[in-house]
Amino acid sequence: xxxxxxxxxxxxxxxxxxxxxxxxxxxxxxxxxxxxxxxxxxxxxxxxxxxxxxxxxxxxxxxxxxxxxxxxxxxxxxxxxxxxxxxxxxxxxxxxxxxxxxxxxxxxxxxxxxxxxxxxxxxxxxxxxxxxxxxxxxxxxxxxxxxxxxxxxxxxxxxxxxxxxxxxxxxxxxxxxxxxxxxxxxxxxxxxxxxxxxxxxxxxxxxxxxxxxxxxxxxxxxxxxxxxxxxxxxxxxxxxxxxxxxxxxxxxxxxxxxxxxxxxxxxxxxxxxxxxxxxxxxxxxxxxxxxxxxxxxxxxxxxxxxxxxxxxxxxxxxxxxxxxxxxxx
Amino acid sequence: xxxxxxxxxxxxxxxxxxxxxxxxxxxxxxxxxxxxxxxxxxxxxxxxxxxxxxxxxxxxxxxxxxxxxxxxxxxxxxxxxxxxxxxxxxxxxxxxxxxxxxxxxxxxxxxxxxxxxxxxxxxxxxxxxxxxxxxxxxxxxxxxxxxxxxxxxxxxxxxxxxxxxxxxxxxxxxxxxxxxxxxxxxxxxxxxxxxxxxxxxxxxxxxxxxxxxxxxxxxxxxxxxxxxxxxxxxxxxxxxxxxxxxxxxxxxxxxxxxxxxxxxxxxxxxxxxxxxxxxxxxxxxxxxxxxxxxxxxxxxxxxxxxxxxxxxxxxxxxxxxxxxxxxxxxxxxxxxxxxxxxxxxxxxxxxxxxxxxxxxxxxxxxxxxxxxxxxxxxxxxxxxxxxxxxxxxxxxxxxxxxxxxxxxxxxxxxxxxxxxxxxxxxxxxxxxxxxxxxxxxxxxxxxxxxxxxxxxxxxxxxxxxxxxxxxxxxxxxxxxxxxxxxxxxxxxxxxxxxxxx
Numbered sequence: 001x002x003x004x005x006x007x008x009x010x011x012x013x014x015x016x017x018x019x020x021x022x023x024x025x026x027x028x029x030x031x032x033x034x035x036x037x038x039x040x041x042x043x044x045x046x047x048x049x050x051x052x053x054x055x056x057x058x059x060x061x062x063x064x065x066x067x068x069x070x071x072x073x074x075x076x077x078x079x080x081x082x083x084x085x086x087x088x089x090x091x092x093x094x095x096x097x098x099x100x101x102x103x104x105x106x107x108x109x110x111x112x113x114x115x116x117x118x119x120x121x122x123x124x125x126x127x128x129x130x131x132x133x134x135x136x137x138x139x140x141x142x143x144x145x146x147x148x149x150x151x152x153x154x155x156x157x158x159x160x161x162x163x164x165x166x167x168x169x170x171x172x173x174x175x176x177x178x179x180x181x182x183x184x185x186x187x188x189x190x191x192x193x194x195x196x197x198x199x200x201x202x203x204x205x206x207x208x209x210x211x212x213x214x215x216x217x218x219x220x221x222x223x224x225x226x227x228x229x230x231x232x233x234x235x236x237x238x239x240x241x242x243x244x245x246x247x248x249x250x251x252x253x254x255x256x257x258x259x260x261x262x263x264x265x266x267x268x269x270x271x272x273x274x275x276x277x278x279x280x281x282x283x284x285x286x287x288x289x290x291x292x293x294x295x296x297x298x299x300x301x302x303x304x305x306x307x308x309x310x311x312x313x314x315x316x317x318x319x320x321x322x323x324x325x326x327x328x329x
Numbered sequence: 330x331x332x333x334x335x336x337x338x339x340x341x342x343x344x345x346x347x348x349x350x351x352x353x354x355x356x357x358x359x360x361x362x363x364x365x366x367x368x369x370x371x372x373x374x375x376x377x378x379x380x381x382x383x384x385x386x387x388x389x390x391x392x393x394x395x396x397x398x399x400x401x402x403x404x405x406x407x408x409x410x411x412x413x414x415x416x417x418x419x420x421x422x423x424x425x426x427x428x429x430x431x432x433x434x435x436x437x438x439x440x441x442x443x444x445x446x447x448x449x450x451x452x453x454x455x456x457x458x459x460x461x462x463x464x465x466x467x468x469x470x471x472x473x474x475x476x477x478x479x480x481x482x483x484x485x486x487x488x489x490x491x492x493x494x495x496x497x498x499x500x501x502x503x504x505x506x507x508x509x510x511x512x513x514x515x516x517x518x519x520x521x522x523x524x525x526x527x528x529x530x531x532x533x534x535x536x537x538x539x540x541x542x543x544x545x546x547x548x549x550x551x552x553x554x555x556x557x558x559x560x561x562x563x564x565x566x567x568x569x570x571x572x573x574x575x576x577x578x579x580x581x582x583x584x585x586x587x588x589x590x591x592x593x594x595x596x597x598x599x600x601x602x603x604x605x606x607x608x609x610x611x612x613x614x615x616x617x618x619x620x621x622x623x624x625x626x627x628x629x630x631x632x633x634x635x636x637x638x639x640x641x642x643x644x645x646x647x648x649x650x651x652x653x654x655x656x657x658x659x660x661x662x663x664x665x666x667x668x669x670x671x672x673x674x675x676x677x678x679x680x681x682x683x684x685x686x687x688x689x690x691x692x693x694x695x696x697x698x699x700x701x702x703x704x705x706x707x708x709x710x711x712x713x714x715x716x717x718x719x720x721x722x723x724x725x726x727x728x729x730x731x732x733x734x735x736x737x738x739x740x741x742x743x744x745x746x747x748x749x750x751x752x753x754x755x756x757x758x759x760x761x762x763x764x765x766x767x768x769x770x771x772x773x774x775x776x777x778x779x780x781x782x783x784x785x786x787x788x789x790x791x792x793x794x795x796x797x798x799x800x801x802x803x804x805x806x807x808x809x810x811x812x813x814x815x816x817x818x819x820x821x822x823x824x825x826x827x828x829x830x
Contacts, residue, residue, distance in 0.1 A: 054716050117612060124826040134420030136612040138432055140441040162827045169819040181819035189825045190619040192816070193603040193626070195588070199595060200816050205588070205609075 001051060002206035003059035003066075007080065007088040008097050010069055014077035015039055021056045024048045026103075028245075030277050033284050037315065042284070045103045047213075049110070095175070096207045101217030104243035104285045109213040111142060112220065112237050117184065118146045119236050120165075123158045124186030126150075133187045149236050161232045168222055168230060176215035183212055243285035244278070251278035252286070254295070261295040276308045283315045291316055345375050354396070358425075364389045366541045370514070371396060373539035374478070379513040381484070381528060383520045383542040386664025390516045391418055394480050395427050398453055403477030403511060407456045410483050410495055411634070412436060415456040416611055417618070418482075428453025433461050436611075446470045459486075459497040462504055463727060471508040479510035481532060485517040485657070488527030496724035502533035518664065519545070519657040522773060545660055545771040546778065549667045551800055552763040552785035553676045555793060563678050566793060567648060568597065570676060571628055575645035575802045576621070579630045580662055582651040584608050590650060591630045600815075602628035605635045633658060642669040645802045649677035652687060655746070656753045656770060671805045672783075674796070679757045691750060695743045696722070698736045705732035760787060 009020050019035030026046030036042045060078060063069040068084035071077075080088060091097070101109050114137040121136050135143050153161065169177040179201070185191030192200075198208035220237060223230035242249050247270075254264045265272055279296065283289045290296065291312065300309045347368045354360050363371075366384045370393055373380045384390050394405055409415045412434050419430045431445045431452045449455065449470055461467055481487070487498040505513060515528055520542070529538060557563045571577060571594065579602075581587050587604040594602040603617050603626055620626035622641055629635060633653065647666040653659045659677070667673030696718055704714065704722045714722070725735045756766050763785035768775040778784070786796060817825070 052716065114612065120826065127828045132424045132426045134416075134423050134615055136615050138416055138436060138611050140431075140437065140444060159827075162823060166820065166823050169823075177819045178816055181822040182816050184822055184826060185616050185619070186826055187619060190616060190623060190625055191822075193617050193620060194609070194613045195591060195603055196595070196600065197816070199592065 001048065001055050001059050002204055003062040004068075004087065004091060005206060005210070006056075006059050006063060007068060007084055007091055009039065009041060009044070010078055010080050010084070010088070011039070012080050012082075012085060014072065014075065014079040016076055017060060017071070017078045018076055021051070021053065024056075025051050026108075030280055033281065034311065037284050037318075042104065043102045044098065046108055047098070047103070047210075049108070094203065094207065096203055096211035096214060098210050098214040098217060100215075100221065101213045105239060106217060106220045107238075107240050109216060111139070113212060113216055114139060114142050115146060115237060116180075116216065116219075118142060119149065119161065120184045121186045122146060122150060123161055124184075124188050126158060128186075128188040130187045136185075146236070152235065153232055157232055161236070164230050164233050168219055168233060171222055172215070172218055176218045179208075179211055179215040180219060244281055247274075248278035248281045251275050252282040255279065255282075255293045256290060258294055261298045264295055280308065280311055283312050287319070289315075345372055347372070350396075357396070358392065366543045367393060367396075370539070370541050373541075374512050374514060375400060377512065378537055378539050379515075379534050380539040380541070381515045381517075381525070381534070383517055383525065383540070385543055385545050385547065386518045386661045388518075388543060390482070390518070391421065393514060393516070394454075394478060395422065395425070397478060398428055401477035401511065403475030404449065404452060404471075405454045405478045405480065406471065406476050406508075406510070407454060407480040407482055408459055408462055408501065409456055410459065410486050410498075412458070412607075414482070415458070416614070419454070419456050420615065422454055430454040430456070433457040433467065435460070450474055459495060459501060460724070460727075463497065463500060468504060468507060476508050476510040477512070479505060479508070479513045481513070481515045483517060484515035484528045484532070485520050485524050487531045488520075488524040496721060496728055496730075499531065499728045499730075502531050506533060518661050519771060521771060542773055544768060544776065546764060546768050546776075547664065547667065548764075548784075549670055549672050550663060551672065551674045551783065551796065552663070552767075553674060553793070553796060554679060554757060554759075554763065554785075554787040555676050556679050556681075556788045559680070563650070563680070564593070566678070567650060569793065570646060570648055570797075571598075571601070573646060573797060573802050574627070575805075576624065576641065576643055577628045577646040577648065578635065578644055578665060579628060579648045579650050580635075580653065581630060581632060584632060586651065587630045587632055594628060594630070602626070602630055605629050605631040607632065607634040633662070641665070643671070644668065645671075645673045645805060647673070647675045649675075652677070652679070652683050652753075652757070655749050656756065657749075659753065660767065660771065672800055672802065674800055674802060676793075677757070683757075684754055687750060688747075691743075691747055694718070696739050698740070701736050701739060702732050705735070763787070 009015075009024070016035055019032055020039065020041065022029070022032045023036040023039075023041050023045055024047050026049050033042070033045075036045050060069065060071060063084070064071050064078075067081055068087055069078045069080055098109070103109065106112060118135060118137050125131075125133055137143065150158070169181055172180070179197075182192050182197050183194070194208060195205050198205045201208065201211065203211060220239065223233045223237065224239060227234060244252060251264065251268065254267065259267075265275060268275060276299070279299070283291075291300075296312070299306075300312065303309060347363070350368055350371055351362060354363060364384075365388065366382060367389055370380050370382045374393070374397060382390060382393065394407065398405060407415075407418070409418065415432050415434060419432050422428065422430045429452045431449075431454070433442060433445055433455060434457060437445070445452075445455070446466065457467070481498075481501060486495040487501060513532065513534065515532055515534070517524075517528070520528065525540070525542070528534075529540075555566060557566065567579070579590065581590055584606040587606050591602045591604040603620065605614060605617050609617070617626065617629065621629050624643075630650075644666050647663050649659070649662070653662060663675035666675055696714075700714065701722065703710075704719075705726065708723070708726060722735070725738075730738075752770070756763070756770075759766060762778065762780040765775075765778045765780065768778065782799065791799075
């Protein structure tokens with residue numbers, strides 16, 4: 001991986017570099033989620049699902065060699081040097097860091113991106129009667145999803161897809177629209193190769209990928225905001241109903257129904273510790289987490305000094321300070 | 330060319346005549362004639378025999394199993410060592426509409442892999458990596474269905490005497506016996522006598538196996554050794570070559586070098602070049618292939634990841650900006666040029682410092698007996714091993730070889746690699762006919778070639794300018810000047826991609 005990209009994940013204060021690695025890779029444990037939350041990296045969770053530990057280590061070592069970070073092997077922590085901070089500021093000013101892409105709300109970025117690009121390839125090829133070709137992604141599930149989407153929208157839907165795309169690109173910030181549109185290609189129009197596009201934008205190919213995700217994040221926000229204008233794009237790029245996995249979602253749903261904690265424990269047949277972890281996940285990942293729910297209040301009052309209570313209060317306080325003191329609902 | 334039956338008891342080539350096969354070739358693929366070796370190999374396979382085809386790059390190895398598709402019952406399983414190669418070959422089958430195709434490799438998610446395995450009977454072709462074939466679930470599924478043809482592509486990887494030895498190929502012989510394919514076809518572009526023996530032995534192929542080995546000689550490719558004093562001189566001469574305005578492939582050693590050289594070329598002439606390496610996504614690789622095949626991109630700067638399975642027939646110029654790892658890679662890579670049979674040029678740059686640099690690299694990459702033993706004792710502790718070294722040792726562990734045997738194998742292969750490199754260096758510094766040397770090294774019965782002005786040369790005489798003037802490559806197939814690819818406005822992109830209603 002491009003070492004300098006890692007600079008965006010570190011700060012002047014020491015950070016646990018393993019937690020950052022697992023966060024980028026998307027290893028979902030409470031500990032990693034908390035670290036991601038603490039470091040402001042929750043949205044970038046799962047950004048590099050295929051990242052290998054050796055490559056990550058090599059990138060970190062390179063940053064250390066260039067005196068951009070200081071690594072404390074004993075504590076397994078790393079922090080930016082002042083030169084590293086300057087470099088980080090410069091990099092972030094380039095605007096490629098995917099701040100607009102929210103993993104928990106939008107799903108895996110790479111999959112959404114491939115769905116969009118494949119849909120463009122398929123519709124363009126279809127319109128130009130190119131029947132036999134290699135799909136631009138090898139991911140079978142994505143191929144099947146796009147095929148199912150195409151079947152659902154029908155022949156006329158293809159043209160509506162193009163109209164929606166045009167409309168959405170016109171509504172996006174100019175740079176994001178340029179990046180998305182110039183990433184499209186089909187067997188009829190082979191477009192611009194990624195490296196050339198990166199060069200035209202004064203980015204490296206690795207930075208371009210992040211810029212693409214960022215632009216995609218803006219597009220997804222738009223189509224989520226204006227549901228009536230973009231029905232076909234919404235069908236193509238479905239976003240998760242909830243950021244929680246099935247079991248955590250069940251637990252949180254029970255909490256929202258107003259059940260007492262003891263009733264939830266009895267109904268679930270899971271360990272209490274596991275259920276509390278589910279609630280912590282919900283507190284971390286659901287922006288509208290209901291702290292007022294009876295079960296949550298019960299737990300907070302039962303032991304205000306417990307790990308659970310402390311963490312929930314931290315999350316709510318941090319969120320409240322980010323939203324100007326108002327509780328997000 | 331050499332065609333042999335491993336045993337005198339082997340049957341003849343079956344009842345299908347070359348003429349019949351050629352008729353089908355024309356109808357289904359649009360070619361009038363087979364390339365050397367294709368017809369006898371097909372005849373052998375159609376008569377039910379296993380076969381080993383040693384055919385040079387560009388001789389249409391993949392056509393063999395594509396052709397056989399309607400002639401055999403059951404699935405065609407193709408074992409292939411590179412993910413990019415699998416994707417390329419699968420893509421070609423899809424484009425030609427030859428049947429349903431699946432690719433099974435580490436890039437699939439667990440759910441995707443299960444889906445393919447569940448529906449295996451529905452596919453006509455399945456490409457998989459040798460590592461994937463080692464998985465019990467995959468083997469079990471293959472045993473449940475009829476495998477009509479097992480193709481071992483790049484079969485030289487099975488030989489520890491070959492330069493690309495892959496330990497994961499070692500168990501293919503046992504697996505082959507377990508999945509019981511009706512026929513087996515082993516394919517490679519390069520195999521000397523020893524490698525050929527290893528392929529037959531390790532794949533446990535019967536004595537009746539039909540073997541065809543073609544000469545590596547490609548008379549339409551002019552070979553040129555270009556000794557240069559330094560990097561500046563190399564760069565200037567590269568610019569001169571690229572200035573020929575013909576489809577060009579430049580090989581470099583690393584991903585970073587591919588990116589840097591592309592950037593330099595692009596600064597000279599925007600939009601002229603793109604880089605290609607295994608670090609790109611499937612989508613990016615496909616896009617670059619598309620542009621290159623459609624002559625919308627004139628130069629590709631690539632690592633060895635490029636080319637396998639990519640048939641760009643009018644490639645006129647192959648430049649080795651950096652030396653390939655060995656003779657075999659060199660031969661494969663220059664073979665991408667001039668597939669249309671028209672004249673092409675293969676230039677390899679050589680600097681005096683290359684010898685020491687590459688020798689040291691070989692020595693540095695050697696695994697010591699101590700580090701091998703440590704890995705086997707503590708496989709979870711990677712010590713100072715790089716990813717590649719870990720992968721090699723992991724594959725040996727999976728092949729259930731004891732540490733002592735692995736140490737012996739790796740010591741032998743390291744020495745062998747060094748010898749192979751020395752032989753290649755001898756070639757790179759030689760003054761005799763380059764084509765003859767290639768044939769002498771690779772062909773089992775090398776012919777005496779007639780050296781001429783249109784054959785090969787070493788710098789300084791004749792000069793590279795003279796060679797270029799003599800070959801007139803641009804007159805054969807000049808690539809239209811690549812359109813400078815500036816960013817297009819979104820509306821313009823959509824207009825280009827889609828038909829307006």
